[in-house]
Amino acid sequence: MPASPSPPVRGGPDACPGALQLHQAADGHLARIRCPGGLLTAGQLTALAAAARELGDGRLELTSRANVQLRGVDVDAAEALAGRLSAAGLLPTPGHDRVRNILGSPLAGVDNVPDWNVAAQVRALDAAICAQPQLTRLSGRFLFAVDDGRGDTISARPDVGLLPGTDGLVVVALAGVDHGLRTGHSDAVRVAVAVARGFVADQRAVDGTIWRVGDLTAAEVARIIARVATEPGVHQVPTAHRRPLPRHIPEPSVGVLRRPDGDHALVLAVPLGRLTAGQADLLAAASPQLRITPWRAVVLPTVIDAPDWAGRLRTAGLVTDPGSPWLGVTACAGRPGCLRSRADVRADATAAHGDRSDPAGVGLPVHWIGCERGCGTPTGRVVRVLATGDGYQVDATGRSAVHVLPGAALAAAVRTAREEP
Ligand code: SF4
Structure with a gap:
């Protein structure tokens, strides 16, 4: 399917907030902290909760890109916030602050045995993006995704999406469309970065008059694909072998899950995507690793004594009931x-x-x-x-x-x- 025949006209660089570039909202400044793949350690969530409590309005907002926002930040606290985020490993390279937008299938390995390790691929992609100085030119809206094969992140139509297939190859999709690019698991991160480099090679990406792959004409997308197809380990399959990619995957349920390895996980909905600092601290106590989802829930991939934690978190206001009116x-x-x-x-x-x-x-x-x-x-x-x-x-x-x-x-x-x- 070609890119839109009438791409939108952008007026200049996007104004997406970041951890360093705060947005002045009516209730104070807003900081958006990128959490590639929605992955957080308990220590990072605790640091965010402390920042929300001491520098913001006491809440953490979860976004549709599995990032975290703090609201009500005093502009004088911006430097202190940046220092805290840096110390927690949430701001690895300041120049890439706003461009580390990566979705990762949050239930990968929790309710299935995926063909590849999504969290490891997300971390590798994040490191590869941060190693490329020219990718600081990406807009704050450019989106990468690493899918586990179920289509839950590809359906968000990321600018560059990686979707493993049953044939052992990875579909490299642009703007949610399979243009036939295929690569192996070990080359996928390099190829995703090559697509992003092809995008920022366009002077309009530097000027800020294009933000996303969907802003390109079909011919411009085809030129990027042709260039990426010459990379080692990449090939382009004929149209007949291309896959229709999912447009919408229903939101998974909540509650205690039994993992394929026999351990337990916990999925919690967060009413209207707003966590109090106290709820965040409790989540961090329940699991050493956490995943924020694009549907603004939280996955605790491994929880010891999951039913007990489900009860405690429910009492704190989070949702574990699959029949809850808050879902969706x-x-x-x-x-x-x-x-x-x-x-x-x-x-x-x-x-x-x-x-x-x-x-x-x-x-x-x-x-x-x-x-x-x-x-x-x-x-x-x-x-x-x-x-x-x-x-x-x-x-x-x-x-x-x-x-x-x-x-x-x-x-x-x-x-x-x-x-x-
Ligand atoms: S959609 Fe909501 S948050 Fe966005 S500009 Fe309108 S009122 Fe503000």
């Missing part, structure tokens, strides 16, 4: 954090979904937004609940949008929209 529910910052917002969307989402006696349904994912910009909207089919200033517009793919006031009618409209047609 996300929201942008809304008021008071964002001046653009027409409503406190988190409060309205909490009112609609938090009441177990009349929750706003289950089914399709739902994303609440304060304006048309739609920050953090999940990929795939999703119900958008857009603040209009005098209520909400509830919009599901393939259905007419309805306009409703907050209250029981809103919860009912969301419930109907979430049902599969």
Whole structure:
């Protein structure tokens, strides 16, 4: 499938926040800390919790790219924050702060035996990106993904995605499309970096007038592919052998999982993707390694005495019940954090979904937004609940949008929209 025939026109360098380049929001400065693959050690999560408590508003926001945001940071605390992140290994090379955007299948090795070690590939890719000075030119929106084969990260249409196939080869997809590039497991990281280098070779990437592979014409994408296909260990298969790649993978359930090796893991949903510092500390105590997911949950890959920890974390406000009304529910910052917002969307989402006696349904994912910009909207089919200033517009793919006031009618409209047609 060719790239979009009408790529968007960018006005200049993207303004994505980072750990060093803070964004001034209505509730103070916002720092976005990249966590490649969503991978964190307990020590790193504890450091983030301490930073949130002492330098921010006491919460950690999980993003759709499995990163962490701190809000309400005083600009005078920026240097102290950078020092803490550096000491925790969360800021390996300052120049690459905003470009270490890597998704990794969070349940790899937890509910399956994957063809390759996703966490190891993510770490290798992160190190390879940080070793390339020219990749500091990537925009903060350029996205890599390492999939375990199930399609949960490829479906986010990353600019460069690695997907192992059953034939022992890795599909190197661009913007979520299989253009026929194949390589071996041991070459995949090098090839992903070669694609990114091909992208930043374009002067417009340096000028900031292209941010993502989707900003290129089909001919420009084809030129990058042709160049990468000449790399050692890479070949291009004919069109007939190319794979349709998944567009949407349903959000996995939550709770205690028995791993293939007999140990136990724990998957927890985080209501509206916001962890308190106390919840983060408790998660860090439960497991030495943690994985944030692109659907804003947390995976504890190995937990000793998982049922006991599930109970403690549930008591602390995290979700382990597969029937919880919080599953599949996300929201942008809304008021008071964002001046653009027409409503406190988190409060309205909490009112609609938090009441177990009349929750706003289950089914399709739902994303609440304060304006048309739609920050953090999940990929795939999703119900958008857009603040209009005098209520909400509830919009599901393939259905007419309805306009409703907050209250029981809103919860009912969301419930109907979430049902599969
Ligand atoms: S969607 Fe609009 S209101 Fe929500 S965070 Fe983005 S810009 Fe702000």
